[in-house]
Amino acid sequence: MAPQRKRKTATDSTLQLQRLTEANVARLGLISIQERIPSDFTRWEVDFEIDGRLGQLSCFSPAEYGGVPHGLDGDVANALIDIFIETGSPESGVVTTTASQVLLRAGLHNNGHYHHVLTESLRRLKQATYTMSHAWRDHEHQRWTSGTFSYVLAYEITSGERDTVTSGAVLSVTLARQIVQSIRARYVKPLDYGFLTSLERPLTRALYRLLDAKRYDPQDLSRSFASYTVNLLEWAAECKIVDRRTDKVRRTLEGAHQELQERGYLQDVLVEGRGRKQTLTYVFGAPTPDLTLDPELVAELVTHRVARPVARKLVETYGETRVRTRLARFKALLASGYRVRSPSALLVDIIRDDDEKYVDPTGAERAAGTVTTSRPPSAAVDPDLEDQERDAAFQALSLEEQADRAMPTLQLLLKNRLDTMQYARIRSAMAEGRADAGLIVKAVTKAVFEGRTDEALEQLTLL
Template identity: 30%
Template sequence: MTSSSAPVLRSKFDDLNLAEASLISCLTRLKPGETSWEHSFEIAGRQMHVECLGNSYGFPHGPDNDMMLVLSNLYLEQGQPKDNAVHCSAYELLRMLGRTDSSQNYRIMHDSLTRLSGTLYKIAGWLDHPGGTARRVTFRFLERIEEIQGQARHLNLKSFGAGTKLKITLDKVVAASLSSPRVRPFDLDFMLKLSGSQSRTLFRLLDTLWYSDPHTAAQGFLEYDLIELGQLLRLINLRPDSIRRTIVPIHEELIASEFLQSATFSGRGSKQRVKYVFNPQRPDYPLTVEQLELVGRIKALGITDTQARAYVRKHGPGRVRERVAMAEGILASTTRFRKSRGAYAWDILVDESGKYAYAPPKLSRETQVPGSRTPKTAESEKEAEQEFEALRRSQLQLPPDEQWAVHRSALRLLLQRPLGADLWKVLEASCCSGDLEASVLLSEANAAVATLTLQAFMDNLKDTLMAHSSAGASA
């Protein structure tokens, strides 16, 4: 069976009850006899107490974090079956976990399912809905695992193979929680791209803490006692130096993947704390309409699309809007640039020293200070305007399909996501047929970005495209 036949898991959610209880240990391996843990803690403003009683395979750890999330989303994707059971082959489950088809990975998957079905959790602080009354629950994540083999003589195999068909039944407490308002969107794709199970476990924990605590989201950082963090990661050795050895390599990956800006330690010994500063937005997140408008304004300053997008993702929209307005004001009153207009604008945007201030409004022709604008500069600006206008006229004279080919990338950047796939196809057909002119459309879209009227522009464009679509259907 090839990887191309593997299913695509479209559901991307996490259950806050499971995530806030932090049920899976960050450890990659356990010593014999390590089968249980217990912890009282505060999270999202409420007290929780969790007791974990594992089996001979130990308590859930390492890859079990991935398994818990994938099975939760498979349950949601298969329509929340009334019997709480999901159906898949061992191969399909392995591929959804992002693992290769190997005997070792089948064994790892078998052991993971065995731990999740054989471990008893007792949790005080379980919520059925936001703001509700907390209660105590006792459950196993999985109630039952059934193997359906093609031939009876294979049923006694310890591990699974590619042909194994599985029926995996979730505990009724877990299934009920997955049907509650305590389920939230979660970036499962990003998590599974992280290279190590420890990185994926800490990512899930930090992302949950960030989501659950409104103060963390507002401040952009999270600070925890080092030993308390070690307990939340379900580490056995809670010596500060041991915890640091475990989490420092994880920090490096989460910073490299741009989930974290930084992770710093303070204090000494058992009094140490760790502070996580989050990036406002990771590279894989789609830009909002507001961010696209800011990207357009930054590009108009002579900065590349790549730089503009990276800058908008790195900073909050309030700061970006303030710096862009400053750059626009300064550039409007500047006639000569040491390097280039774009390089000067970029230096203004990224400056942290405070060397730039808002420029005064540009003087009108009647009130300009004599000599402030040399004839040579005015002539250069006029020539640039004439060249731009000549280019625009030449593009307008191109056949409709060639205009579309020239401007397709720029239009896609601005319009494809807000239009959606269906209307984007209508737009392409309308531009190629000549019903709409791609050059004019791009000019109007850029003007809308610059004047902060992109939403109104999009509404009008959608109405136009829907009318074209209806006309085409009736014809």
């Protein structure tokens, strides 16, 4: 029996906020929503009308790789895009991360079963070839384009077994040029990651991603719709469902419809007509009303290009005191000369960070703590005692867990200054106890704050 999928809670720090995803990938549904497909399902083709013209999208993937991308491949692909955006969307298109981070972001367990799933997904995402005609939105030039690409252009796995993901594996994944350019041109849409990863079935998660993309006008992503109507068989083609008989299509979608309605994402699913003329109308649930907490602090976050709804959510979730102190930490980091492609993304990450990835050697937070707020004052806390408790909790983790906690921080700070093999060696040194993960993170963070990144890199290469 396969291990159960990992359930996320509302307190998971990586999933509390609304995030972004590339809008073309989401709208086109490049990956079949079905959890399992027959081995001979190696190609599909979809025709659709867009702006009064015929658009077309097709996929081919060899049978020896398990057919076309499907099921959990969608969770893996979505996780890669999310990590790519979070790390500043580098022009190279390279995502350097660990297997455990990809699985965490995909909402999957970090165990042998899902190591195999990740290995197979990477192979399919690289081998599958997509061909499109008048289907891909070029946001920068406001036009529809054609072309051919693979979701993953190339990838490297640094692990104990050749080309196979194992515990502690370091991944270097190069995304398709089209996806990279689209993200860098900010053709992105919101995605509620907490809701997504809380859904039980891969099929429900896949349908949610596709439906949520259909809520937005592809030519103007600021416009959203209250409902979406589609012919049942055309929808089956967009979902890449194998058996296109109308009764089978409805049964395939039934469980996902039920879960999305129970969770409030869908208000209703209306079925009209008979046979091949059946249509589905998805009526979306009401959006969460805007919050009106601490407009002054929200306005300050907005000046740093944090979206207003996200800024309001940050203040509501974490409180004024934490947001103010983390804002001071963010300002100190920038003042130290730290360069980042997306300051707003860094600010949000600093505010929601529960793992203390970002230290404050300048003492800016102490000063921020003197700011008067409208909330009742909290009991005094000894910062030294807090540090000791945090260090003790970290040291109580296994060496493998310490290494897994440390790697995302090092990758965020150093980005592509180190290659995959170097990151793998550093992780091995920490996991084997030859280097102290906590001390390394503190030393590298302090070095980056103080403009001594080259010095830190030199020390790391000696591990």
